[in-house]
Amino acid sequence: MKKRKVSARSVERLSIYRRALLHGLQEYGASVYSHEIAHSCQLTAAQVRRDLMAIGYSGNPNSGYNVKRLLASLAAFLDCHNSCAVAIVGMGYLGRAIAAHLTGRPSKIRLTAAFDVDLDKIGLTFSGVRCHSVRHMPEVLADKHIEIALITVPAEQAQHVAEQLVAAGVVGILNFAPVVLRLHERIYVENIDMIVSLEKVAFFARAGQRRKAR
Amino acid sequence: MKKRKVSARSVERLSIYRRALLHGLQEYGASVYSHEIAHSCQLTAAQVRRDLMAIGYSGNPNSGYNVKRLLASLAAFLDCHNSCAVAIVGMGYLGRAIAAHLTGRPSKIRLTAAFDVDLDKIGLTFSGVRCHSVRHMPEVLADKHIEIALITVPAEQAQHVAEQLVAAGVVGILNFAPVVLRLHERIYVENIDMIVSLEKVAFFARAGQRRKAR
Numbered sequence: 001m002k003k004r005k006v007s008a009r010s011v012e013r014l015s016i017y018r019r020a021l022l023h024g025l026q027e028y029g030a031s032v033y034s035h036e037i038a039h040s041c042q043l044t045a046a047q048v049r050r051d052l053m054a055i056g057y058s059g060n061p062n063s064g065y066n067v068k069r070l071l072a073s074l075a076a077f078l079d080c081h082n083s084c085a086v087a088i089v090g091m092g093y094l095g096r097a098i099a100a101h102l103t104g105r106p107s108k109i110r111l112t113a114a115f116d117v118d119l120d121k122i123g124l125t126f127s128g129v130r131c132h133s134v135r136h137m138p139e140v141l142a143d144k145h146i147e148i149a150l151i152t153v154p155a156e157q158a159q160h161v162a163e164q165l166v167a168a169g170v171v172g173i174l175n176f177a178p179v180v181l182r183l184h185e186r187i188y189v190e191n192i193d194m195i196v197s198l199e200k201v202a203f204f205a206r207a208g209q210r211r212k213a214r
Numbered sequence: 215m216k217k218r219k220v221s222a223r224s225v226e227r228l229s230i231y232r233r234a235l236l237h238g239l240q241e242y243g244a245s246v247y248s249h250e251i252a253h254s255c256q257l258t259a260a261q262v263r264r265d266l267m268a269i270g271y272s273g274n275p276n277s278g279y280n281v282k283r284l285l286a287s288l289a290a291f292l293d294c295h296n297s298c299a300v301a302i303v304g305m306g307y308l309g310r311a312i313a314a315h316l317t318g319r320p321s322k323i324r325l326t327a328a329f330d331v332d333l334d335k336i337g338l339t340f341s342g343v344r345c346h347s348v349r350h351m352p353e354v355l356a357d358k359h360i361e362i363a364l365i366t367v368p369a370e371q372a373q374h375v376a377e378q379l380v381a382a383g384v385v386g387i388l389n390f391a392p393v394v395l396r397l398h399e400r401i402y403v404e405n406i407d408m409i410v411s412l413e414k415v416a417f418f419a420r421a422g423q424r425r426k427a428r
Contacts, residue, residue, distance in 0.1 A: 011417050015410045019392055023369065042394050084416050093314050097307035098408060109412055148416055155237065172419025174412050178233055180256050188418040190411050194312060196229045197404050198323055198388050202298050202362055203225050204402040205386025 006054055011078070013051050016041050018074045021067060033064040075108075085112040085146045089161050090153035091121050091131050094176060098150060099127040112144045134161070138168040148172040155179045162189075220268055225292070227265050230255050232288045235281060247278040289322075299326040299360045303375050304367035305335050305345050308390060312364060313341040326358045348375070352382040362386045369393045376403075 006014075020040040021032065028036065034052070035045040052058065052065070057073045059065040086102075088095045091114050102111040104127075114131040116122060122133045132140050140146075149170045153161050158177030165173065172188045175181055178196075181189055220228075234254045235246065242250065248266070249259040266272065266279070271287045273279035300316070302309045305328050316325040318341075328345040330336060336347045346354050354360075363384045367375050372391030379387065386402045389395055392410075395403055 008414060008418070011414050012410055015413045016394070016407075019407075019410070020394070023393065040394060042396070078413055078417055080416060080420065086412070086416075093307065093311035097311040100307050101408060102412075105409075107409070109409075109416060148412075148419055150412070172415040174408070174415045179237065180230070180234070180254060182256070188415055188421075190415045192406055192408065192411055193230075193233070194315060194388070194406065195319075195321070195323075196226055196233070197406055198300070198316075198362075198364070199229045199292055200222060200225050201386040201388050201402055201404045202294060202300075202323060203292060204222070205362055206294065208385055208400050208402055 010051050010054060013041070013043070013047070014055065014074060014078060017048065017051070018071065018078065021071055021074075025067070028067055030067060031064040032067050032070070034059060036064075079108040083108050083110045084148060085110055085144055086148040086150065087111070087113040087115065087141060087144075087146045088129075088150045088152060089115045089134065089137075089165065090151065090157075091116040091118075091126055092152060095150075095152040096126050098152065099129060103127040103129065109148075112146055113140050115140075134164070137164055141165070141168045141170065146170070148174075150174045150176065151181075152176045224265050224268060227255070227257070227261070228269065228288055228292060231262065231265070232285065232292065235285055235288075239281070242281055244281060245278040246281050246284070248273060250278075293322040297322050297324045298362060299324055299358055300362040300364065301325070301327040301329065301355060301358075301360045302343075302364045302366060303329045303348065303351075303379065304365065304371075305330040305332075305340055306366065309364075309366040310340050312366065313343060317341040317343065323362075326360055327354050329354075348378070351378055355379075355382045355384065360384070362388075364388045364390065365395075366390045 017037055020037055024040060034048040038045040038048045055073060055077045057070060086109055088099060099111055099114060111129050114126055114129050115134045115137055116131050117134050121131050124131050147170055149165045151158055151161055151173060155177050158179050159181060162173060162181045162183055166183055166187055175189055175191045178193050183189060231251055234251060238254060248262040252259040252262045269287060269291045271284060300323055302313060313325055325343050328340055328343050329348045329351055330345050331348050335345050338345050361384055363379045365372050365375055365387060369391050372393050373395060376387060376395045376397055380397055380401055389403055389405045392407050397403060
């Protein structure tokens, strides 16, 4: 119940806190203060405390948070109970980069299948994961209980692929194709568009320079 | 002057409007209504009109926006006057995927240099762009007037690379490494963390299923 009240931004921050804790394990020792987490994430300590309180975890003001228990709480909140199987559709450079990224780290999120239309890729193994024909998506997704997928196909194929994924039972999509997917609102879609992000950086970097120049 | 008042989210949306216009050129013909742009971006028409008004562009309620002129206005607002040179540091799978992505499309943003520490990659050409040793970053960046960079190195090297970039005159960074960079506040940093995004998808997709199950 509690989970549904948490915003997308909070979930993102909680995931970033975990990343900071895992990276700083040696540095922190057994316990960590909210201001230390805040510092390594460039947020305020009050924000960190608020987010952690929202998932039912509160620290001791004198000794801080117990790192181990905090990590366990974050995992209990963020992660699937068992491992969470995901698939990538589109094994071009980007698909392969993500496959390598996902399989190179311990996580509850487990890359379990890959798909492509290219006959030269079908049947091959990328980062230990077999690439299937997109025509076999329904069977493979059902067989492996995959409900989350990453779309790394060209823009003009993304909508069609997304519809096929949803028809095969996928409920969450991380979309790298530079299009807005039109799907039923019960499907959770998150978009990453590198060009949009890069245009934003170019824009604000220039704005900063204009400020400097004055 | 006007540019500085626009929020990061507006700039992102303006970039997405442009993407939608370019993808839908045949579909729209010579003119487009705010509700058509809104529909293809899954936003409200009021939001689209507000964003376009903020950059000084307003449509005619009867005939809509002239697509060509709207694209020109968006370009004048979003883009560098001349082309904008960028570099990628870290030519692993992800760096190479982005290089292919950036060089495969017409844009004011032009990938101009790549860097790596790996002797096997230095001297090679990726998507038409030469890979230099990170040791030559200062000269190459200055020589090619590069002020924007993408960081695709492993987490533990990202902070050091970012500092070197800033020392060499870079003012905007798109960071793919899963760490928060600590840099002077005049440097504009945008982060893309695929794992954080994927954890968010997994979280909300599960939340949606719980709702369905009730």
